[in-house]
Amino acid sequence: MPQTxxxxxxPQAPKPQPPKPPAEFQEGGIATMDAAxxxxxxxxxxxxxxxxxxxxxxxxxxxxxxxxxxxxxxxGDEHLSTYARYGLEPIADPSADEALRxxxxxxxxxxxxxxxxxxxxxxxxAAGPALAKMIYGADPAVASAAAVALGNIxxxxxxxxxxxxxxxxxxxxxxxxxxxxxxxxxxxxxEGKRAEALALYASLSAIDTPKPARLAAMSGIIREETxxxxxx
Numbered sequence: 001m002p003q004t005x006x007x008x009x010x011p012q013a014p015k016p017q018p019p020k021p022p023a024e025f026q027e028g029g030i031a032t033m034d035a036a037x038x039x040x041x042x043x044x045x046x047x048x049x050x051x052x053x054x055x056x057x058x059x060x061x062x063x064x065x066x067x068x069x070x071x072x073x074x075x076g077d078e079h080l081s082t083y084a085r086y087g088l089e090p091i092a093d094p095s096a097d098e099a100l101r102x103x104x105x106x107x108x109x110x111x112x113x114x115x116x117x118x119x120x121x122x123x124x125x126a127a128g129p130a131l132a133k134m135i136y137g138a139d140p141a142v143a144s145a146a147a148v149a150l151g152n153i154x155x156x157x158x159x160x161x162x163x164x165x166x167x168x169x170x171x172x173x174x175x176x177x178x179x180x181x182x183x184x185x186x187x188x189x190x191e192g193k194r195a196e197a198l199a200l201y202a203s204l205s206a207i208d209t210p211k212p213a214r215l216a217a218m219s220g221i222i223r224e225e226t227x228x229x230x231x232x
Contacts, residue, residue, distance in 0.1 A: 030054045035064035042070040049079050056083035065093035072099035081111045085118045097124040104130055113145045120149030128153060132161040135173060143169075144176035151180030154187025156196060163203050178204060178213030185220060198224060 030041070030051065041047045041055040052074070059067045068091060074084035088096045101124065103115050116134070119127045127149070134146035147165065150158045162184055165177045181204045188197035201224075203209075204217035 030058055033058060035059065035062055035067055039067050039070045052080055053083040056087035059087040060090045063090050063092060065091050065095055068095045068099050075103040075115060076107055076111065081114055085114055089118050089121055097122060097126065101127050113141050116145040116149050120152035123153045125153055125155050128158055128161065135165050135169065135177065140172050143173045147176040147180040151183030154184045159184050159196060159200050166203060175210045178210045182213055182216050
């Protein structure tokens with residue numbers, strides 16, 4: 001039988017391209033801008049929140065200390081506060097700490113909790129006195145965040161504030177203080193302050209400490225006392 005020619009496959013229709021986002025959600029060249037251009041975006045009231053958020057992220061990557069004032073101005077913005085903190089946290093300059101400390105007295109609620117978290121990440125010991133006072137405040141979320149930040153700061157002064165707060169707080173605040181004590185003890189150990197860390201663990205081992213923290217503290221004491229690397 002004569003062979004029939006197979007018909008050529010029909011050309012495939014081109015794949016549809018994904019739609020372009022609206023102009024206000026286009027990053028443009030922000031990912032490659034220098035600090036001066038990024039600061040102009042933050043200071044321009046005509047810039048959209050998307051562009052400002054991306055500029056904050058880029059500033060964090062650059063660690064540009066000259067951008068601190070522009071970032072600080074956004075810490076109270078309900079839409080951009082998180083991005084402003086993202087930009088401030090990696091900046092290795094005291095002005096970033098100063099900006100976060102200054103914001104604590106002006107903010108409240110979730111935005112304040114975020115600023116406190118950033119202070120804890122940066123381990124800003126100068127914020128310790130203000131954080132210690134906040135542990136006793138009326139907002140339990142702020143009180144808990146302040147306690148955890150003190151634990152992350154992990155200085156001897158922070159340790160004393162945590163020990164004091166253990167006997168003065170109740171409920172969720174006390175649980176946060178106890179957890180902060182565990183954090184602080186680990187910080188002290190990492191810096192070679194073994195005796196102080198063990199003293200803090202002993203404070204946390206008291207019978208009236210929330211049980212999870214008390215058991216963790218007792219475990220920490222056992223671990224350190226049985227470690228082959230402990231001082232002889």
